[in-house]
Amino acid sequence: MILAIILVSYFMILLDNSIIFTALPTIHTAMGYSTTGLAWVQDAYTLVFGGLLLLGARAGDLLGRRRVFVFGLAVFAVASLLVGAAQSGWWLIGARALQGVGAAIVAPSSLSLLTASFAEGRERARAVALYGATAGIGASLGMVIGGALADWVSWRAGFFINVPIGVAMIVLAPRFIPETNRISGRFDLTGAVSATLGVGAVVFAIIHSAEAGWGSPMTVAMLILGAVLMVVLVAGERRARQPIMPLRLFADRRRVGAYLARLLYLGAMIGFFYFSTQFMQGVLGFSAFQAGIAFFPMTLVNFAVALTIPRLTRRFGQAVPLAVGVVLTFLGMVWLSRVQATDSYWDAVALPMVLIGAGQGLAFAPLTSAGIADVPAEDAGAASGLVNTFHQLGMALGLGFSSQLQRQPVQVCNQPPWRSPRGWTPRCSPAAAYWPCA
Incomplete structure (x- = not known):
């Protein structure tokens, strides 16, 4: 139950971070945003989330991790309700910023609670592997759920579903998760x-x-x-x-390497999500729901591979699965970068996604484990905060670079694709369909 509560809460945070990608076109139309205003729907969340992570992590060490975790869930659930009920642009952006506050508390608290609840060794390795799998599949599954709800119900539904989930976790957490010892002293x-x-x-x-x-x-x-x-x-x-970011955490080369590798890896992954969903909707003619479903090959392989991580790390250590995972992700990215407007989804997108999913499944758990390895109990929250800070900085950096690559105006091909011997092909000409740097 402890693991289930932690993973469901963490998944809820990740879900909202990716639901927004498939919902943005609908939000743009419904709320009448300018291009700059629409960007701030995501940027307000990213900015507050990234900025408050270290503060949220240290608060758990000083005030009690379960108490802070429950408070963060309450903030996130209320903010999700406000996002779903937003009636104006400023309301939506403000509520997204409040979601960032809740996420900055829940994300590091969930990892530090996991560290405190499971003894180092086989138990913690399995728990971290599932945590890593959650980190991997949360983004892609968010695309599916966000696309389905945007197409079938409303973009608002993707945020309303957080409310009952958050309430359930708030009720269950005090019942099953023991409170951690608080560190006395001044903030x-x-x-x-x-x-x-x-x-x-x-x-x-x-x-x-x-x-x-x-x-x-x-x-x-x-x-x-x-x-x-x-x-x-x-x-x-x-x-x-009692530093908010103990510098002794950077004395271990393995932890520093894990932080930097996480930053670079997430920078690459956010670019992959950013461009892939636009290519599938803008060039292949997929709906938001179809684009979300199109990430399933990656999601399924990711989850299956992640479950083997405890066994692989016992046999080979953490370095080998991590190195293989990064190489597989790199090969998948290179393959996907060669995609053309006339290519079919199965050959040019789905198969590279299988490699990327396998790479994610192998990489995330070792990166997480190395980031919190050999950390004393009093620094568990700070170490978790650093893992999540580099995670968020990587996403922001990747999104920044990805956005700069998008020099052409967005022109979406609204004609449904037609079936050819090569697969589904857009009716619009490649010049009329949008593709970054076309």
Whole structure:
């Protein structure tokens, strides 16, 4: 039950992060957003989520992880209700930012509760493998659910479903999850402010670069501000008695490698989701639901491979599955990058997705395990916060670069595809259909 509550709560956070991709075209029409306003539906969530992760993680260490976890679920559930009920653009963006607050509390708390609840060894390896599988399939399954609800019910339904799930987890968590010991002492206010504003400034700069470019004065100013605040954070953490980001966590090369690898891996994965869903809807003529279903080959393979991770790591260690996973993901990305407007889904998209899904299944659990390896109990929350911070920074960075690659205006081919000997082909000519850098 402890594992189920943690995984369902974490899945709910991931689900909302990807549901928005397939729902954005519908939201654009329903709410009458400009292109910039529509971007902030996702960016408000990303900015707040990334900025508050370290603060949310340390709060669990000081106030009790279960208590903070339940509070985060309550914030996220209320925010989801507000998103679904939004009647104006500013309401929707504000509610998405509030969702980011809840997610920044729940995500690190869920991983630190998992670390505290399962002893290091076989038990924790299995739990982390399932956590990694959840991280892998959450994004792709969110596409399916978001597309189905947007097509059949409403884009709002994708957010309303969080409310009963959140309420159920709030009721169950105090019953089954024991409270962790709290660390006595004062809160690291300097570290909290510099970490929140510093990470937030970097995320904002990445988001802004997608629209204005890396040479924009605002982008450069926010990057400089973020760098200055991160220097202030490091200097302050050296002297803090109970730092929000203990620098001793960076003394282990394995953990540092896991953080950086996670950042790069998630940067690649978000670009894959960003372009693949647009290609399938804009060029192949898929509906939002069909585009979501089209991610199933990756999702199923990902889950199946992730379940073998405990056995593989016992036999080969963590480095071998991780290296193989990264290589498989890379090969799948290279294959997918060769796709043409006249190619069929099965040959050019589904088969590369199988490789990417296998790579994800092999990579996520070792990356998570290495990020929290050999961490003392009092630093479990901070380590979990760093894992999620690099996860979110990677997504923001990948999305920023992906958006900059999209130089052409979006022209969606609204004609249904026709069946040819090669498979489903769009009726529109490749020049009329949208494809990045076409």
